Amino acid sequence: MTKPTLKVALLGAGTVGSQVARILTEDRKDLIERIGGVPELIGIAVRSLDAPRDYQADASLYTTDADSLIDRADVVIELTGGMEPARTRILRALNAGKHVVSGNKALIAAHGAELMAAARESGAQFSFEAAVAGAIPILRPLRDSLAGDHVTRVLGIMNGTTNFMLDAMDSHGAAFDEVLAEAQKLGYAEADPTADIEGHDAAAKAAIVASLAFHSEFHIDDVHCTGISEITADDVAAAKNDGYVIKLLSVCERDGEGVNIRVNPTLIPRTHPLASVRDAYNAVFVESRDAGELMFYGPGAGGAPTASAVMGDFVSLARRGILGGPGVPDYSYRGLQATSLSNVVSRYTVGLLVKDQLGVLASIANKFAENGVSIETMHQTKHREREDVEGADATIRIVTHKTSDQKLKSTIDELSSLSAVFDVASVIQVEG
Numbered sequence: 001m002t003k004p005t006l007k008v009a010l011l012g013a014g015t016v017g018s019q020v021a022r023i024l025t026e027d028r029k030d031l032i033e034r035i036g037g038v039p040e041l042i043g044i045a046v047r048s049l050d051a052p053r054d055y056q057a058d059a060s061l062y063t064t065d066a067d068s069l070i071d072r073a074d075v076v077i078e079l080t081g082g083m084e085p086a087r088t089r090i091l092r093a094l095n096a097g098k099h100v101v102s103g104n105k106a107l108i109a110a111h112g113a114e115l116m117a118a119a120r121e122s123g124a125q126f127s128f129e130a131a132v133a134g135a136i137p138i139l140r141p142l143r144d145s146l147a148g149d150h151v152t153r154v155l156g157i158m159n160g161t162t163n164f165m166l167d168a169m170d171s172h173g174a175a176f177d178e179v180l181a182e183a184q185k186l187g188y189a190e191a192d193p194t195a196d197i198e199g200h201d202a203a204a205k206a207a208i209v210a211s212l213a214f215h216s217e218f219h220i221d222d223v224h225c226t227g228i229s230e231i232t233a234d235d236v237a238a239a240k241n242d243g244y245v246i247k248l249l250s251v252c253e254r255d256g257e258g259v260n261i262r263v264n265p266t267l268i269p270r271t272h273p274l275a276s277v278r279d280a281y282n283a284v285f286v287e288s289r290d291a292g293e294l295m296f297y298g299p300g301a302g303g304a305p306t307a308s309a310v311m312g313d314f315v316s317l318a319r320r321g322i323l324g325g326p327g328v329p330d331y332s333y334r335g336l337q338a339t340s341l342s343n344v345v346s347r348y349t350v351g352l353l354v355k356d357q358l359g360v361l362a363s364i365a366n367k368f369a370e371n372g373v374s375i376e377t378m379h380q381t382k383h384r385e386r387e388d389v390e391g392a393d394a395t396i397r398i399v400t401h402k403t404s405d406q407k408l409k410s411t412i413d414e415l416s417s418l419s420a421v422f423d424v425a426s427v428i429q430v431e432g
Helices: 015-026 028-035 066-072 086-095 105-122 139-145 160-172 176-185 200-213 233-241 303-323 360-370 405-416
Strands: 005-011 038-045 075-078 099-102 151-157 244-255 258-269 281-288 292-299 345-354 375-382 394-400 421-430
Touching: 005 015, 005 066, 005 086, 005 303, 015 028, 015 038, 015 303, 028 038, 028 303, 038 066, 066 086, 075 086, 075 303, 086 099, 086 105, 099 105, 099 303, 105 200, 139 200, 151 200, 160 176, 160 233, 160 244, 160 281, 200 244, 200 258, 233 244, 233 345, 233 421, 345 360, 345 405, 360 375, 360 394, 360 405, 405 421
Parallel strands: 005 038, 005 075, 075 099, 258 421
Antiparallel strands: 151 244, 151 281, 244 258, 281 292, 345 394, 345 421, 375 394
16 A cells, blocks of 8 residues: 655754654654555755755755745754744645644744744644653643643753853852853853843743643743853752752742642752753653653753654654644643742742851841741852952851742841841742
8 A cells, every 4th residue: 555645844054953853764664554545745944045954855856945945844853053043934834734744842832822823723733842841752642641640740951051150160169250161162152142141942842831731821931030141069068968969940930729840940849850860861850640750761852862853743643644644732721820930939048148247147137037937958158259249258068948039039138238238149949
């Protein structure tokens, strides 16, 4: 029996796109057996026909006319990144009933609801496993494997660049600027690293994860985001001394009748599974009512690993398309709202630069007490001089018991007004 043909348009031939082109070409026979049909790569849309590529497909496949390529395809794989023209091209495909695979996390975090609505209206399937955590299968397990359960919390390391940097600071005692330069040298960080170090990349992924985990529509603007640019070697050393490691965590959790979504540097006990995630790897920890605790771990970036996630989506929707099944339904039926940080309850570590004089510890402890924040531990290190703070001759590091974000902020505001406090050097959440 002749097997049906699926015409595939690939948009983008960068690091990931080149690897997808390689797999579609070199693994064609295996893909035919796995899909039950023949995947035919009909073209690769690029900005420049002459640009160097990690994998060079047949030269006749490359084109700068993405629209005509989309119009001839059954399945569109979008790997160009950015908002436009990616959004317009994906909508063009979905509105025409063509299935789409994308790895565009920023676009999905900003316009995911619009794209899913277009897919639902036309009966097309829109899949985006590669948008979060590279090769790690996390979105499909949330969407399918845990569809009969109730997810209560998701927390994870979703940005490999910052994990590499924080791991290097922890392992070697290096300064922030040193590890950033090394990350750029190795290709983990872009020349402009803002999206990574300020947490924007992780925030986009957190919005996507929260949408699937809690069956609601969340936008990147719903994510409370703090990056790692203010983390110092002293912060990392102090955490290590207390048995913690600092990670940039993405957290999505039920908060009353809503969901709190946040990205921020967090102290994790070294006994926690996420503490052992090294280098540029990612890991996601899922907590649910019935399945309990699950952890997903693997490379969070790179051409081949991310292409693996793209191809997983492609094979899945290709099978569905050939068998004539319906697209994956949109599960945003619950309509939960994003909540503020004010009621989030956690422990915190606070670093203060202060005068080393009589009564300083008492005045600081009083401010915590007045705001209803209980101190778990308090350590003072004398003679920690800083060139940028004249007369700062002691560092105090405080770890609180669990308290609300609102109470902690009130405490910090009042500490900043004390004449004996030169600077609130750091405020970092503590997990566990």
